[in-house]
Amino acid sequence: MNTGILIPLLDYASVLVFALTGALVASRSQLDLVGFIFFATLTGIGGGTLRDLLLGGPVLWLARPGLILMAAAAAVLVFFTAHLLESRYRALLWLDACALAVAVPAGVGVAIDAGVSPVIVVAMGIITATFGGLMRDVVANEVPLVLKQGELYLTAAFGGALAAVLLSHAAMPRSVALIACGVVTFILRAGSLTWGWRLPVYRSRPPRV
Amino acid sequence: MNTGILIPLLDYASVLVFALTGALVASRSQLDLVGFIFFATLTGIGGGTLRDLLLGGPVLWLARPGLILMAAAAAVLVFFTAHLLESRYRALLWLDACALAVAVPAGVGVAIDAGVSPVIVVAMGIITATFGGLMRDVVANEVPLVLKQGELYLTAAFGGALAAVLLSHAAMPRSVALIACGVVTFILRAGSLTWGWRLPVYRSRPPRV
Amino acid sequence: MNTGILIPLLDYASVLVFALTGALVASRSQLDLVGFIFFATLTGIGGGTLRDLLLGGPVLWLARPGLILMAAAAAVLVFFTAHLLESRYRALLWLDACALAVAVPAGVGVAIDAGVSPVIVVAMGIITATFGGLMRDVVANEVPLVLKQGELYLTAAFGGALAAVLLSHAAMPRSVALIACGVVTFILRAGSLTWGWRLPVYRSRPPRV
Numbered sequence: 001m002n003t004g005i006l007i008p009l010l011d012y013a014s015v016l017v018f019a020l021t022g023a024l025v026a027s028r029s030q031l032d033l034v035g036f037i038f039f040a041t042l043t044g045i046g047g048g049t050l051r052d053l054l055l056g057g058p059v060l061w062l063a064r065p066g067l068i069l070m071a072a073a074a075a076v077l078v079f080f081t082a083h084l085l086e087s088r089y090r091a092l093l094w095l096d097a098c099a100l101a102v103a104v105p106a107g108v109g110v111a112i113d114a115g116v117s118p119v120i121v122v123a124m125g126i127i128t129a130t131f132g133g134l135m136r137d138v139v140a141n142e143v144p145l146v147l148k149q150g151e152l153y154l155t156a157a158f159g160g161a162l163a164a165v166l167l168s169h170a171a172m173p174r175s176v177a178l179i180a181c182g183v184v185t186f187i188l189r190a191g192s193l194t195w196g197w198r199l200p201v202y203r204s205r206p207p208r209v
Numbered sequence: 210m211n212t213g214i215l216i217p218l219l220d221y222a223s224v225l226v227f228a229l230t231g232a233l234v235a236s237r238s239q240l241d242l243v244g245f246i247f248f249a250t251l252t253g254i255g256g257g258t259l260r261d262l263l264l265g266g267p268v269l270w271l272a273r274p275g276l277i278l279m280a281a282a283a284a285v286l287v288f289f290t291a292h293l294l295e296s297r298y299r300a301l302l303w304l305d306a307c308a309l310a311v312a313v314p315a316g317v318g319v320a321i322d323a324g325v326s327p328v329i330v331v332a333m334g335i336i337t338a339t340f341g342g343l344m345r346d347v348v349a350n351e352v353p354l355v356l357k358q359g360e361l362y363l364t365a366a367f368g369g370a371l372a373a374v375l376l377s378h379a380a381m382p383r384s385v386a387l388i389a390c391g392v393v394t395f396i397l398r399a400g401s402l403t404w405g406w407r408l409p410v411y412r413s414r415p416p417r418v
Numbered sequence: 419m420n421t422g423i424l425i426p427l428l429d430y431a432s433v434l435v436f437a438l439t440g441a442l443v444a445s446r447s448q449l450d451l452v453g454f455i456f457f458a459t460l461t462g463i464g465g466g467t468l469r470d471l472l473l474g475g476p477v478l479w480l481a482r483p484g485l486i487l488m489a490a491a492a493a494v495l496v497f498f499t500a501h502l503l504e505s506r507y508r509a510l511l512w513l514d515a516c517a518l519a520v521a522v523p524a525g526v527g528v529a530i531d532a533g534v535s536p537v538i539v540v541a542m543g544i545i546t547a548t549f550g551g552l553m554r555d556v557v558a559n560e561v562p563l564v565l566k567q568g569e570l571y572l573t574a575a576f577g578g579a580l581a582a583v584l585l586s587h588a589a590m591p592r593s594v595a596l597i598a599c600g601v602v603t604f605i606l607r608a609g610s611l612t613w614g615w616r617l618p619v620y621r622s623r624p625p626r627v
Contacts, residue, residue, distance in 0.1 A: 235620070236620045236622070238565055238567070239567050239619045239620055239621065240565070240567060240568075240619060240620060241567070241568050241573070241616075241617035241618060241619045241620070242617065242618075243572045243573040243576055243617065244564065244565075244572060244619075245620070246572075247544075247564060247572050250541075258472070262471060262472075267474065268472055268474075270538070270541075271472070271473070271534060271538060274534075274535045274537035274538050277537050277538075277541055278537060288620055291620065291622070292621075292622050297622070347556060348552065348556065348562060348564070348565075349565065350561070350565070
């Protein structure tokens with residue numbers, strides 16, 4: 001698979017799935033249709049926009065305005081169908097996990113193409129994957145997912161980005177590294193949601209026995 | 210009227226009026242004079258700054274530092290006169306409506322000049338008009354106006370931006386399109402504040418009869 | 419002392435000390451190690467990143483990825499030692515004061531080198547010094563320090579930046595102006611923390627006698 005196609009594909013998928021999560025948050029705040037579109041777009045393009053601003057490149061949706069229309073379409077879809085979901089919060093968590101798993105390779109791929117150092121590649125993967133959801137949660141007054149104690153969220157993004165950097169340095173093809181990146185991210189996040197995988201959290205004092 | 214003059218004028222008016230709203234929010238948080246200036250400046254230039262960063266142009270207040278001094282002057286004015294207002298929150302809502310009505314055409318005008326596609330023009334109008342107020346509300350721990358259920362806020366900005374794009378495509382002069390943009394935005398927002406114009410909001414279940 | 423060395427030094431010191439404050443906030447939210455690294459990095463590089471984006475220059479940590487590793491190392495240090503502190507909040511306030519006192523000259527120095535007008539120089543000093551902490555507090559749901567009524571926080575940054583601009587105009591060497599900037603900032607902030615120096619805050623009505 002040509003990386004020249006893979007990265008735009010990852011951007012589209014990431015915008016789409018994050019847009020769905022933004023619209024779900026809008027539904028939890030009981031907004032109107034334009035509010036749904038605002039949150040879907042903010043969440044969908046937030047992370048990639050920050051990545052592109054930091055790397056000094058053109059912002060993804062200026063080059064492809066179709067991304068905005070796609071996010072808006074996702075918002076309309078959720079506006080008319082969210083009541084069919086049994087638990088919107090559960091759907092939100094799982095969609096966010098999928099979005100994470102495509103956004104980390106989207107960030108990593110663009111950063112590798114920009115020729116930056118491995119530390120920056122990892123940082124761009126994490127930024128692309130987390131800042132859209134972070135803006136969504138801060139604006140909507142929800143507790144940001146990055147604050148969930150011990151859950152593998154940032155860690156999932158970090159693990160995926162690290163896998164991509166290691167595979168790239170092992171001279172694997174770009175597309176293999178990016179797909180592995182998404183798989184590692186998803187497995188870590190899904191394992192945390194399903195089986196409660198956790199990292200030890202900071203405690204100021206040892207818990208009583 | 211020359212568009213070359215109109216767009217800087219809109220930027221000045223938008224910074225001034227948004228700065229007044231920022232200072233009013235500072236007064237609600239009982240800050241000192243420097244805190245007033247901080248919030249006035251953040252609110253005044255926030256939206257335009259994001260617009261210019263996204264479009265890759267020079268940021269408005271780097272080219273015209275007078276904008277910062279004007280926002281600071283607005284903050285000083287509010288610091289010494291806000292106690293004369295009967296309701297600061299009401300003044301805040303109406304000033305914010307005026308700011309919205311000048312900031313949408315300010316964003317739309319710059320975007321049209323940058324030669325971007327209609328979808329991006331609309332997005333830039335909304336971003337320029339809403340992100341200053343959004344930063345103000347997020348930093349000050351106020352409920353963002355974009356979260357007000359059903360009120361025409363984002364919708365007012367969207368309507369105004371859409372009007373400008375349609376009139377531009379109908380080959381109307383730039384200045385007519387921008388003035389119509391501001392008028393449509395203000396009428397929608399003022400109608401929502403005065404007569405309670407609303408959009409239907411999302412409800413997970415139909416209300417009981 | 420060569421300014422060519424001084425400004426990167428100030429950037430390193432500012433990232434390091436702000437990173438420590440970010441990690442302390444992560445400890446107050448009981449996050450895991452990756453959460454500590456996220457907050458340390460966000461806080462450490464947030465202000466300088468915004469400064470560089472606004473000035474159109476390359477972002478500081480793209481040029482020097484070591485800044486990210488240093489912030490991560492600070493996070494690891496705090497993760498394993500924060501329980502030794504008697505009061506994490508007190509440590510946070512004083513570290514933040516130190517960070518302020520190095521970040522204001524870091525912002526002012528870069529802005530003077532960019533040849534912008536004095537108003538912008540002052541603004542860049544304040545932005546560099548306050549936005550890292552602001553992002554930290556907004557994301558972690560803490561009350562931003564800029565909202566502390568009457569405390570000299572923004573005022574300390576403003577005073578330091580003003581001192582640097584005045585000394586620069588009085589043809590003092592750049593390094594003297596920047597060191598004086600840091601000293602003025604720290605004295606104002608430390609005076610406010612230690613002796614309760616305050617500015618009068620806005621009150622909608624005069625207090626009863």
